[in-house]
Amino acid sequence: MTDARQAALDYHANPIPGKLSVELTKPTATARDLSLAYSPGVAEPVREIARDPENAYRYTGKGNLVAVISDGSAILGLGNLGALASKPVMEGKGVLFKCFAGINSVDIEVNAESPQAFIDTVARIADTWGGINLEDIKAPECFEIEQALIEQCNIPVFHDDQHGTAIVTAAGMLNALDIAGKRLEDARIVCLGAGAAAIACMKLLVSCGARADNLVMLDRKGVIHTGREDLNQYKAMFAVDTDKRTLDDAIDGADVFIGLSGPGLMSADHIRKMAANPVVFACTNPDPEIHPDVAREARPDVIMATGRSDFPNQVNNVLGFPFIFRGALDVRATRINEEMKVAAVHALKDLAREPVPQVVLDAYEMPSMSFGREYIIPTPVDVRLLERITSAVAQAAVDSGVARRPYPSHYPLKSIDDVYGD
Ligand SMILES: NC(=O)C1=CN([C@@H]2O[C@H](COP(=O)(O)OP(=O)(O)OC[C@H]3O[C@@H](n4cnc5c(N)ncnc54)[C@H](OP(=O)(O)O)[C@@H]3O)[C@@H](O)[C@H]2O)C=CC1
Numbered sequence: 001m002t003d004a005r006q007a008a009l010d011y012h013a014n015p016i017p018g019k020l021s022v023e024l025t026k027p028t029a030t031a032r033d034l035s036l037a038y039s040p041g042v043a044e045p046v047r048e049i050a051r052d053p054e055n056a057y058r059y060t061g062k063g064n065l066v067a068v069i070s071d072g073s074a075i076l077g078l079g080n081l082g083a084l085a086s087k088p089v090m091e092g093k094g095v096l097f098k099c100f101a102g103i104n105s106v107d108i109e110v111n112a113e114s115p116q117a118f119i120d121t122v123a124r125i126a127d128t129w130g131g132i133n134l135e136d137i138k139a140p141e142c143f144e145i146e147q148a149l150i151e152q153c154n155i156p157v158f159h160d161d162q163h164g165t166a167i168v169t170a171a172g173m174l175n176a177l178d179i180a181g182k183r184l185e186d187a188r189i190v191c192l193g194a195g196a197a198a199i200a201c202m203k204l205l206v207s208c209g210a211r212a213d214n215l216v217m218l219d220r221k222g223v224i225h226t227g228r229e230d231l232n233q234y235k236a237m238f239a240v241d242t243d244k245r246t247l248d249d250a251i252d253g254a255d256v257f258i259g260l261s262g263p264g265l266m267s268a269d270h271i272r273k274m275a276a277n278p279v280v281f282a283c284t285n286p287d288p289e290i291h292p293d294v295a296r297e298a299r300p301d302v303i304m305a306t307g308r309s310d311f312p313n314q315v316n317n318v319l320g321f322p323f324i325f326r327g328a329l330d331v332r333a334t335r336i337n338e339e340m341k342v343a344a345v346h347a348l349k350d351l352a353r354e355p356v357p358q359v360v361l362d363a364y365e366m367p368s369m370s371f372g373r374e375y376i377i378p379t380p381v382d383v384r385l386l387e388r389i390t391s392a393v394a395q396a397a398v399d400s401g402v403a404r405r406p407y408p409s410h411y412p413l414k415s416i417d418d419v420y421g422d
């Protein structure tokens with residue numbers, strides 16, 4: 001067993017199994033405490049919530065509680081390994097919710113025999129939460145599942161692999177192309193993968209200015225072109241009239257490669273065929289489409305990102321979902337709409353251009369970091385993400401009419417200790 005593998009297993013096993021626990025927020029030491037926390041006192045908030053369901057936000061943890069729900073059908077880039085095997089990732093998302101945005105979460109792994117069974121299961125427990133983060137559910141089922149749950153729930157339902165990934169990818173891409181001296185409108189883009197993350201990323205890039213006819217998407221069978229008869233409706237939106245059939249064909253002269261597919265699928269020869277200053281986002285986790293060292297050796301002019309924490313430029317939805325949910329919860333948004341997503345893109349993109357605080361340099365053991373090839377996007381430990389993205393998302397929710405509460409008077413948030421306000 002490698003040292004890294006053993007270290008990861010030890011981290012999860014010791015000193016107690018798992019990465020999350022539940023904490024108490026009220027005193028429980030005395031008979032009086034217990035009579036308030038449980039019988040008879042607990043009956044009072046029960047009656048209040050039965051009278052008006054909105055009181056659940058006042059008397060329970062609902063307003064700061066997000067369910068992280070998966071069926072384990074697309075766990076990272078590891079594939080369909082089943083609901084239970086997804087639990088370490090879902091606990092991990094809970095860790096990130098808590099440490100970066102002060103949000104409590106519960107992970108729920110659902111064994112569902114069909115998308116409808118999954119939808120029914122989640123819809124029946126939806127009132128418990130302030131929001132629902134769907135995670136690692138494969139395409140195309142994820143699209144139907146998310147849409148149905150958005151329609152059935154009056155809390156935000158957000159498939160992180162789609163929208164969290166798209167927001168972070170768009171922010172990183174706008175910055176990377178700027179550094180490369182190119183415009184999104186002109187960029188020739190190749191996207192390897194045509195699933196949850198890829199479809200959502202390409203949709204958002206198009207709405208940010210990328211031209212659909214400059215974009216080639218590939219799945220396991222190759223280029224998605226208009227001559228194919230095996231395309232589902234989501235892939236068909238990206239079918240182009242082209243004689244290119246393989247990654248080798250498509251990558252020739254491309255400005256951008258985005259990998260949301262599987263490990264090791266891009267070669268040094270592929271990257272050598274790209275245009276000057278190629279932008280390569282090899283975002284499959286844990287092992288990217290091409291290792292950054294291989295990419296840099298083949299193309300010293302590459303602007304390279306991965307989904308991992310151990311290389312520069314981590315393009316990963318961790319930069320999005322904790323802060324997006326924070327903003328949505330704090331204005332009690334009924335949904336996370338396009339305006340909120342676009343606001344998050346710009347907040348994230350703009351923050352990368354500001355000086356990096358010493359605490360971030362210390363966390364990354366770097367003498368310096370500044371906007372450029374090796375720093376196209378902020379790091380997840382940057383506490384300013386909490387301030388900037390959360391404020392932008394909350395404001396967009398208010399402006400677009402999906403907020404049920406006004407813009408929070410305790411914003412901007414400077415730390416997770418401030419999330420409950422005064
Ligand atoms: N960095 C980040 O923040 C994120 C990264 N990801 C990564 O993106 C990847 C996809 O996740 P997700 O979209 O949720 O999963 P899905 O199962 O929805 O989609 C996977 C897609 O990858 C394609 N694919 C798989 N193997 C190959 C191959 N050999 N050649 C071409 N295409 C291939 C599949 O093709 P087909 O349709 O033919 O089956 C499918 O379109 C994962 O590796 C995941 O780790 C996902 C979310 C966030």
Ligand SMILES: CC(=O)C(=O)O
Nearest residue numbers: 076077161285316317
């Ligand atoms: C980061 C993430 O959500 C994924 O790889 O699936």
Ligand SMILES: [Mg+2]
Nearest residue numbers: 076135136161
């Ligand atoms: Mg995921």
